[in-house]
Amino acid sequence: MTASTNEYPTRAYGATAPDSGVGPMQITRRGLRHDDVLIEISHCGICHSDLHSARNDWGFTTYPIVPGHEIVGTVSAVGESVTRHKVGDRVAIGCMVDSCLECAHCEAGYEQSCLDGGMTGTYNGKDRRDGSLTFGGYSERIVAREEFVLKVPEGMPMAEAAPLLCAGITSYSPLKTWKVGPGSKVAVAGLGGLGHMGVKLAAAMGAEVTVLSRSESKRADAEKLGAHAFLNTEDKAAMKARRGYFDMVLNTIPVRHDVTPYLHILKINGVQVLVGMIDMMPEMHTGVFLGRKVLTGSGIGGLAETQEMLDFCAEKGILPDIEVIAMQDVQTAYERMEASDIKYRFVIDMESLRENA
Incomplete structure (x- = not known):
């Protein structure tokens, strides 16, 4: 035609x-x-x-x-x-x-x-x-x-x-922006459409990947998707043991929720990127940022980055x-x-x- x-x-x-x-x-x-x-x-x-x-x-x-x-x-x-x-x-x-x-x-x-x-x-x-x-x-x-x-x-x-x-580019863009690679410790909060892509992409980039969820039933799925660990966010002792551990929390949770616990588990200069929640955030104490924690958001990527993501997924077999x-x-x-x-x-x-x- x-x-x-x-x-x-x-x-x-x-x-x-x-x-x-x-x-x-x-x-x-x-x-x-x-x-x-x-x-x-x-x-x-x-x-x-x-x-x-x-x-x-x-x-x-x-x-x-x-x-x-x-x-x-x-x-x-x-x-x-x-x-x-x-x-x-x-x-x-x-x-x-x-x-x-x-x-x-x-x-x-x-x-x-x-x-x-x-x-x-x-x-x-x-x-x-x-x-x-x-x-x-x-x-x-x-x-x-x-x-x-x-x-x-x-x-x-x-x-x-x-x-x-x-779902692919929304997860890929912050991982690339914050230079996730071998040696990075990435936590993915939520295991839905965005989260499952975040796990696959971060693992393919060489990061150590942990899935964060309050649902114990997600543990087996996290392992199948390539996560190296699972952390039940309802387990306060386990969460406390991971304070200051992660370089990034890729937060894919789509509903309004308290983001403070995910800031506590970040290292100094660590970043929590919100990609799922499109809503007003609950009030939070600004003291949590004294540890130089970054809270930011990310949407999709630009044209070149989206094409890069497609090519990366093809090269690594990520679907x-x-x-x-x-x-x-x-x-x-x-x-x-x-x-x-x-x-x-x-x-x-x-x-x-x-x-x-």
């Missing part, structure tokens, strides 16, 4: 109101601009952000909304100026589809923190050129600017590649643990995700959307 100014009618799943649930809808993808790529989506991962956005839990959803920002597929057409991709390429899109690419942050590789109006989200965002609403990967195809389309490494399974575009589902089962998947009934990431097979059209 060659570049076209014609729009693309597209089957999708989305929400029309906070209480509508996610169901079938028809959307229209724009015709190709000169720098656009058209992608036939093969798989899309499901993120907690999808659920919160569909229900307007954060208060800034614009309806209708088509979630999905862990997208993989195959290029089916390109604009006349596109040089990065060609028809037939295996490609991926993460949480953003545009930025200014000219500000200091963009030029430094932090497109996710664009100074000119912020990044354009893959869904529930506003197109920078025509102001239209962006729709995500719960759909059969997507059109995006070529710079924001990444390469899926050769040999990497498409279904497993999908969650790397959010998320997934359960592939049909598009028609996404509402059930949301319910199971809220109940933590998934090890560890749902991925939608988009062929199911086409077969049941």
Whole structure:
């Protein structure tokens, strides 16, 4: 297929109101601009952000909304100026589809923190050129600017590649930023979609990895995922014995909680990075910082770092643990995700959307 100014009618799943649930809808993808790529989506991962956005839990959803920002597929057409991709390429899109690419942050590789109006989200965002609403990967195809389309490494399974575009990069970026490597002692708090990737990635980087959880049932899973130790956070004596031990706590816990205990187990100059909790923190005593402990947060990574992460995972054979589902089962998947009934990431097979059209 060659570049076209014609729009693309597209089957999708989305929400029309906070209480509508996610169901079938028809959307229209724009015709190709000169720098656009058209992608036939093969798989899309499901993120907690999808659920919160569909229900307007954060208060800034614009309806209708088509979630999905862990997208993989195959290029089916390109604009006349596109040089990065060609028809037939295996490609991926993460949480953003545009930025200014000219500000200091963009030029430094932090497109996710664009100074000119912020990044354009893959869904529930506003197109920078025509102001239209962006729709995500719960759909059969997507059109995006070529710079924001990444390469899926050769040999990497498409279904497993999908969650790397959010869960993978969200875990990878802080590990790289804080120079985790051989000799590092890393604790991963929480063992869900983000946490299980944090364990795999930190171990592959050469770190000694400990899983922190109050659930003893996670001990066996932690070992299977490559953790070297398990620390039950309800065991006060065990937590006290690890004071001043870790270089990093990668905190993937998605709900509001007290972060103070995780600061106590850090070394001087150690860092706790919040990647899961999007909420107000409980009050904490600032005296804990007298030991030069760092508390910070991290989101996704920039384009180059995300491609680096994909290539690293391909080289090391790191893949998320997934359960592939049909598009028609996404509402059930949301319910199971809220109940933590998934090890560890749902991925939608988009062929199911086409077969049941």
